[in-house]
Amino acid sequence: MIDKALFKLPGLRSKMPFIGTLAILQALVIIGQAFFMSTAITRMWHGKGLQPALLSIGGFALCFLAREVINFFRQRFLDHYAYQASIEMRTQLLDKVFKLGPQVAAEKGSGSLTTTAISGIEDVETYIKLVLSKILNMMIVPMVILVAVIFLDWKSSIVLILTFPISILFMIILGYAAQGRASQQYESYQVLSNHFLDSLRGISTLKYFGRSKEYANSIYHTSERFRTATMRTLRIAILSTFALDFFSTLSVATMALFLGLRLMDGTVTLFPALMALILAPEYFLPLREFASDYHATLNGKNSFQAVQAVLAMDEGLSFQLAAPVFWTDHSKLTLSALTKEYENQRGVKQVSVSIEGMKKVAIVGASGSGKSTLLNLLSGFSNPTSGRFELNNQKEMTSLNDLNWRKSVSFIPQNTYLFSASLRDNLAFYQPDATDEAILVAAKHAELEKLVETLGLDCMIGAGNRTLSGGQMQRIALARAFLSNDRNIILLDEPTAHLDIETELEIKENILPIFENKLVFLATHRLHWLSQMDMIIVLNEGEVKGIGTHETLLNESPYYQQLISEMRG
Numbered sequence: 354m355i356d357k358a359l360f361k362l363p364g365l366r367s368k369m370p371f372i373g374t375l376a377i378l379q380a381l382v383i384i385g386q387a388f389f390m391s392t393a394i395t396r397m398w399h400g401k402g403l404q405p406a407l408l409s410i411g412g413f414a415l416c417f418l419a420r421e422v423i424n425f426f427r428q429r430f431l432d433h434y435a436y437q438a439s440i441e442m443r444t445q446l447l448d449k450v451f452k453l454g455p456q457v458a459a460e461k462g463s464g465s466l467t468t469t470a471i472s473g474i475e476d477v478e479t480y481i482k483l484v485l486s487k488i489l490n491m492m493i494v495p496m497v498i499l500v501a502v503i504f505l506d507w508k509s510s511i512v513l514i515l516t517f518p519i520s521i522l523f524m525i526i527l528g529y530a531a532q533g534r535a536s537q538q539y540e541s542y543q544v545l546s547n548h549f550l551d552s553l554r555g556i557s558t559l560k561y562f563g564r565s566k567e568y569a570n571s572i573y574h575t576s577e578r579f580r581t582a583t584m585r586t587l588r589i590a591i592l593s594t595f596a597l598d599f600f601s602t603l604s605v606a607t608m609a610l611f612l613g614l615r616l617m618d619g620t621v622t623l624f625p626a627l628m629a630l631i632l633a634p635e636y637f638l639p640l641r642e643f644a645s646d647y648h649a650t651l652n653g654k655n656s657f658q659a660v661q662a663v664l665a666m667d668e669g670l671s672f673q674l675a676a677p678v679f680w681t682d683h684s685k686l687t688l689s690a691l692t693k694e695y696e697n698q699r700g701v702k703q704v705s706v707s708i709e710g711m712k713k714v715a716i717v718g719a720s721g722s723g724k725s726t727l728l729n730l731l732s733g734f735s736n737p738t739s740g741r742f743e744l745n746n747q748k749e750m751t752s753l754n755d756l757n758w759r760k761s762v763s764f765i766p767q768n769t770y771l772f773s774a775s776l777r778d779n780l781a782f783y784q785p786d787a788t789d790e791a792i793l794v795a796a797k798h799a800e801l802e803k804l805v806e807t808l809g810l811d812c813m814i815g816a817g818n819r820t821l822s823g824g825q826m827q828r829i830a831l832a833r834a835f836l837s838n839d840r841n842i843i844l845l846d847e848p849t850a851h852l853d854i855e856t857e858l859e860i861k862e863n864i865l866p867i868f869e870n871k872l873v874f875l876a877t878h879r880l881h882w883l884s885q886m887d888m889i890i891v892l893n894e895g896e897v898k899g900i901g902t903h904e905t906l907l908n909e910s911p912y913y914q915q916l917i918s919e920m921r922g
């Protein structure tokens with residue numbers, strides 16, 4: 354029910370004594386309420402009239418008020434603390450997601466991450482409030498009331514002592530069953546979130562191929578699974594509420610029966626009997642209040658664990674760069690036995706290569722040979738499963754997932770992401786302070802002159818705005834790289850894949866001068882790049898099949914010869 358990691362929340366331990374003290378105070382005013390009410394009734398029962406009872410009624414009203422005031426302040430205090438803690442947790446979560454980079458979205462799913470960061474954190478906020486108020490109340494209030502009942506009438510306290518552990522035991526048994534169901538519910542929620550977001554992203558493709566109805570059905574079935582899982586959890590949660598209500602009512606009734614019999618026997622007087630009876634429902638109240646929010650507690654616990662799981666993810670950094678790297682003729686990057694395994698075991702295996710100075714390195718291989726995987730490792734967007742990087746023979750790193758490294762590279766991925774922003778901001782992505790003149794020069798190099806003329810730099814593009822073709826998007830990615838003066842390491846993943854061969858050759862003329870005085874990694878399927886490269890890494894099923902210049906590989910590597918003839922078509 355309570356996750357131990359919850360106690361590691363900043364400031365929580367120091368707040369516990371205060372909330373515990375409020376729970377004790379609350380128990381005392383409940384006893385006060387019962388005392389004054391029993392006194393008033395007893396006095397009136399003994400025919401002393403209303404006058405002497407008025408003082409006790411006033412005392413009762415005061416205790417009632419004090420109880421409400423304590424509740425109000427405790428609630429405000431908890432609301433404030435839980436809100437602050439959840440904001441802090443959301444900030445940590447987002448920080449961590451940005452530090453981990455795209456690999457966390459690939460691993461957990463963007464939909465699941467988004468729901469964790471939004472509704473998940475809200476569930477955690479409720480969870481913190483519930484744990485701090487209801488669970489603490491459940492541990493303190495019944496005990497204080499029990500002591501009072503023991504003093505009033507120890508025989509009545511036996512009923513309370515016997516039924517409380519039974520109720521708790523019952524709750525634990527149901528709790529285990531509910532936990533399993535709630536975990537299934539949470540898993541199906543994550544699947545639904547990912548499935549929904551993926552379908553939304555691919556909606557135009559689905560529509561284009563006439564498969565949108567099929568997907569609508571698939572989302573319906575996924576949400577049905579989530580609904581069924583939710584209903585199963587709720588069934589157990591409601592069962593536990595019913596069971597607790599039943600046990601507490603039964604024990605209060607049993608106590609009332611025995612007290613009635615003993616009152617008639619004269620073995621107990623009216624005042625202690627009445628006060629013990631008034632206190633009995635209060636004894637069970639914290640337990641019942643907790644049971645009524647049981648479902649929310651389970652949701653909150655699952656969300657809390659999901660957040661903790663992301664926060665505990667390894668950033669894969671054994672060493673952090675102190676500043677962005679400016680690549681020089683003497684800089685050196687060594688990859689040693691670099692391996693990246695996905696669940697399907699593919700990726701890249703044991704890649705070892707050393708690159709020095711302003712080299713232009715091509716990565717070639719058939720589709721699925723691991724080109725993008727290697728570029729993602731070089732960009733720091735994913736962590737290797739094993740192996741290491743060495744920078745300038747001194748800094749050994751288990752991953753390049755380092756903010757300063759990412760600030761050193763321009764990365765042109767296969768699919769360019771356009772931000773919902775102006776054309777200017779999209780072009781100046783790596784160089785936000787670039788002047789309009791510099792932006793226009795970069796746009797010209799990327800053959801985007803006409804587009805800029807037609808739309809203007811202020812035109813909003815990206816999600817929800819003006820859409821661009823695949824080729825135009827890729828040219829924007831190239832213009833971004835052309836504009837980035839401070840980053841002289843460029844990674845390009847099939848940079849011209851969406852362009853027709855004429856445009857590609859035109860842009861190539863502009864790209865080649867920009868490659869000068871830069872370290873370049875270029876993954877490509879196109880033959881015409883290879884003769885202009887200083888080094889070619891040949892991959893086949895994730896393994897290196899050869900490293901060298903175009904000429905040496907042509908003479909020495911039969912696999913490269915075969916690949917080249919396949920590329921020629």
Ligand SMILES: Nc1ncnc2c1ncn2[C@@H]1O[C@H](COP(=O)(O)OP(=O)(O)OP(=O)(O)O)[C@@H](O)[C@H]1O
Binds near residue numbers: 695699
């Ligand atoms: N996120 C991932 N999860 C699981 N497997 C993956 C993932 N990314 C790539 N793979 C697998 O790793 C292998 C290498 O993929 P990669 O995208 O690196 O190849 P590629 O040479 O760039 O292919 P292409 O030329 O088609 O872009 C493939 O078998 C692919 O299915």
